[in-house]
Amino acid sequence: MSLSATDVSRIARLARLHMDESEIAAVQGQLNGIFGLIEAMQAVDTTGVAPMSHPQDVSLRLRDDVVSESDRRAAYQAVAPSVENGLYLVPKVIE
């Protein structure tokens, strides 16, 4: 497997990372090196093996449906780049 510049550009777009052509060219070789390392995995027979996501195979806990958080909007919005009247400001989305 080898990623083309077009592939890298598409992945960067999916990841919401702005990259110009020179950056794509620089990262393309590195990504292909990393995938060269990863390919070793494909030779392993894992038929019948269950994927492992938690070492103790615990399932996520459910909690009672009760309010557990207090209103800390002001504290959280204090670190926001741009807010007004308690709302996060972003560029216009709907014309």
Added chain:
Amino acid sequence: MNYTLKQLSDALAAGQMSSRELTRDYLARIDALNPQLNAFITVDHDGALAAADAADAARAAGQACALTGVPFAHKDVFVTEGLLTTCGSKMLGNFVGPYDAHVVSQCRQAGLVMLGKTNMDEFAMGSSNENSAFGAVKNPWDVKAIPGGSSGGSAAAVAAGLVPAATGTDTGGSIRQPASHCGITGIKPTYGTVSRYGMVAYASSLDQGGPMARTAEDCALLLNVMAGFDARDSTCLDRAKEDYTRSLNHPVAGLTIGLPKEFFAAGLSADVARVIDAAVAQFKALGAKIVEVSLPKTELSIPAYYVIAPAEASSNLSRYDGARYGHRAAQYKDLTDMYERSRAEGFGAEVKRRILVGTYVLSHGYYDAYYIQAQKIRRLIAEDFQAAFQQCDFILGPVAPTAAFNLGEKSDDPVQMYLSDIYTLAVNLAGLPGMSLPAGFADNGRPVGVQLIGNYFSEAAMLGAAHQFQLATDWHARTPAL
């Protein structure tokens, strides 16, 4: 300033010094030495002295715990209310924590005095600390050398005596490898032991916090404060609180230590092998039985890790959108352009690489071939360990193939950097506890640690074996000339 937590705890309890005096002395040492080491991103002079005064008042009122008044530092991955929390990234360069991480509040409640936040590889992604947006940390033993990563600031700070202990996190070796390279002791507990609430997420199924200090005994004392169930971390294990110091005086005699033959194969440098062999001989002299074991999937831990961790990272780091917190680009055309430029400007090269790898392996048509296959291999790796633990109590081996390499030596070659994680990654994939303890020096004079790996929840016994090793050796007491 090369005291242990235990010594400082005893001195404070005996009234030989106040926390304020101690805190002032450590802050002065940080002010003197941090400019050359770059181990701290933030030093909180005022907050530390206020916490020290509160600790002295608590002690005067008879309300002191074991570590009340003892100075320490947090890795800058832990969110601290009212104090800058950068995670080593320009993305969070202006992020003042709006709340405390669980570990942070636990340490506050115990009366520990936080002196500041230590430098780290950006979002904990790295093995050399060169990926910090705030500049690389220097190894106190040799400022030309990397301190290891990603908890390199914590490791360097402890090694240089800037703090007696610090917190760290370990996703693929980020406590053990810098501990080894800086000649200190550090333990990554069983996954789920220390709450991840408020610990900036990298790879959530692998991330685990733990203590870094001079000795195993100190690690046990700090782990007592850090560990414990917290419902706010959905993967935290609901277990009874335990005392990690309870087995410190248990003898090594009667323990069986397994040496995985794959950890001693090609790739291990001769001087590290010499140090590990000497550590094995020491454990044998203490009465341990030594057996050979096998972890046949060791080499596969690299590809499995470098699929799972980037996949989870690409998902976790999607939260940095320039809208709610973190860096926002100054110029953009529309919402998508704001996301793309804010993320391009805020993240460094290694973080971008891992986001790209993760995005690709999770994308349509590749998910089963990469992420699911890696998770299946992860189970095979965990089963290898269980087979090995049928024959031994602990596994012993190197932490890294070489002692600390030079700054800049591998920074342009991610694959070479990843390969140096060979002995630590499998422990995270299996979710096991592992630790590094000082065991000697490489031919170039840089420290070398030995790794112990235990079965799930064996931290207390493992710290006990390490403590017995440290009673018989003085590698942990060696300090760099600064």
